[in-house]
Amino acid sequence: MDDSLFNESFLTESPPQSLLDNLNASQTAAVTHGKGPLLILAGPGSGKTRVITRRVAWLLQQGIHPSRILAITFTNKAAQEMRHRVEALTPHSQVHISTFHSFGVRLLREFSQRANLERNFGVYDMDDREKLLKLAMEDAGIATSSSNVGSFGNAISKCKNQLVTPEIFCEGVRDYFGQMVAKIYPKYQVRLKNANACDFDDLLYIPALLLQKDKTLREELDNRWHYTLVDEYQDTNKAQYAIARDLNINHPNLCVVGDPDQSIYRFRGSDIRNIMDFERDYPNTKVIKLGENYRSTGNILAVADTLIRKNSERKPKPLITNNHHGKPVTLTIYETGDSEALGVAGKIVETVVGKKWNYRDIAVFVRTNALTRPLEGAFTGSKIPFKIVKGLAYFERKENKDVLAYLRLMVNPRDDIGFLRIVNEPTRKIGKTTLDQLGLFAKEQGLCLMEAARRANLIAGLRPAVVKALMDFARMMDGLNSLVDGSPVDAVRTLLEKSGYKRSLETSGNAEDKQRLENIEEMITAADIFIKNQPTGSVHGFLENVALSSNLDGYDNDSNCVSIMTLHAAKGLEFPVVFMIAMEEGILPSSFALPSGPVETSNSKEIEEERRLAFVGMTRAMNELYLGYCDERSFRGITRATMPSRFIRDLDDANEAMEVIDLTRNNMGFGHAPEPWDLPDLISNKTTPIPIKPKPVPVSLTAADPTRSPNKSPPKVREGSIINHSSYGLGKVIEISGTGVLMKVRIQFKTAGIRAFLLEKVTLEVLAPGTRF
DNA sequence: TGGATAGATTTTTTT
């Protein structure tokens, strides 16, 4: 239908023939693939988003009705971007584009009855989940003090990701930990049910099970969307796989896009086999490889390729580019974590002052959030504007969570976790003892806490003042109830007044509380923006929006800031200049991935995933890539010697694409961190000893060789000098830069590629000018 | 009941 309408839009916005403009042959084939399963293996920087959005536009152009197309991404950011780009190609097309989780929520709302939920169910974040889990553990008679609440949460999460129900899990229990989980998991589900709430995992788990169980529903939904696209397919878990599978049986026009080398979410259940086995699962799959990289320089790709080749569980895939080689990838070795942060800051200042790049062109990637701290300090000191892009929940400040809990309780009075959060916020003299009694009463009577509070007068042994406090609270919340259908902005304003929350902050005299008020104002603004985007939006919609959004989604490149983020958050982004810091054993790869027992293969699944993570980081870089590690790092208050990441050693073969800058004072024996190549080969599964490599660390003049002190002033090194280096042999000085102790010398070695050293610290034998090089 | 303080404990990554 309405083909003419679309064609008109094409003419005004972008003519239809432009749909295939600027596409290479494989990209065109992917865009114009007709019916049947399609697997697009898209390497980094291969124009994946372009292909997927053009494909949506192409389908529309073919006369497919927009409501027949379903596009699913992993992050809201990706969904927004896709929506935006599809909109530009075909305005007002109204294609259903959403994340897996918001798609799940939608299904659950629409079919809440079949899913045995009330329509107004709430979505619990990690924080809520943990609190509910503690209650469930109490139910199961397991002490919550045992500090492993988190591990039980992870175990349950894992179950749901794999579509393992409590019943199935109980059958297969073996060890002690499993027995504990078997006790807690069912109780936890009951708690969720009673609270009329879902956790994140439920948003996939429940729909997936529902589709399996309810064949009519499955058929109905399969018929609803004739064309499905799934982005980042390598990161799907079993639940997501099942959903995609069940929606594409009658109409197997499923197009999945992904790159097995960029699968980095194993820890949350994603299974690389989903993409590896796609061809097997969907007969007659057309496979298209998008190999050419349009993003990075040749050197960056050479380094990334050298790294990823070390993975054994992969389909070999060359990284090709027509881009120029660009600058060598730089590896910098620092002494401490702080000097590393300062070094990065220094390099950034140098780059920006030299007008080469702007702050916004630069990103620093870290493996863990804790590593951002020294960077913050160094950047603040150097007056570098920066932004830490976090993947955590957006409204994480206490006051915002409190306000949201009020809203949640208004929408869903059975939300016990929300109740517990705010019943005494501001203080209403309702303390722990009271709440314990209230909880007991609620349990006996089978009521939610809100309802129990309403009947507080029936609870034996409660002091009259406390009874009044509880009943007043219930009455106050009842009074707010009429707000749920209105604008979230009004709702927040009113609840702040009526609950006394605002007054308590205003009158506290605490300086922090003033800030809190401002933060709440910020949230009201967010609600306002939400309403402007979705004029029909309710409190309900706002809550959902908040629950499924993350800080990462708010990421924009508008402000001229350096971006600091985790490697996971970096996926899907690109920057002209990228720094990857702390490439050390135990950090990248994370200690969690390291073999904990005696000697294990170095190619364990975990290590391979960490390697992919490093690969993802490197391939975000367009023009310049800086890797770094340091000799010692302080963590949790103690300083320890570090070992360079095995991924650094993986790059030995990429010498010609790299340069190494060593900024350590090399006091050889004492206090110097051992490096993998100094040690027996524990980390590789080779049984033969590896040849000892020369340390890529120049021998210090002073410490290493007392016979030659700087005072003896060896012949001057200058650009063009031919030199001999104790480890790397013959080389030619190609550049001398910097001043004073920071004077650097860059050398093109005959065999070891380009390396740079601090002039102060390197020992170089300057050869006669005429020496043959 | 709630605040202060000392003591314990810790975290990989995220929808």
Add this chain to the structure above:
DNA sequence: AATCTATCCA
């Protein structure tokens, strides 16, 4: 190092 928890006192 920083945050969370348990305990004690007002």
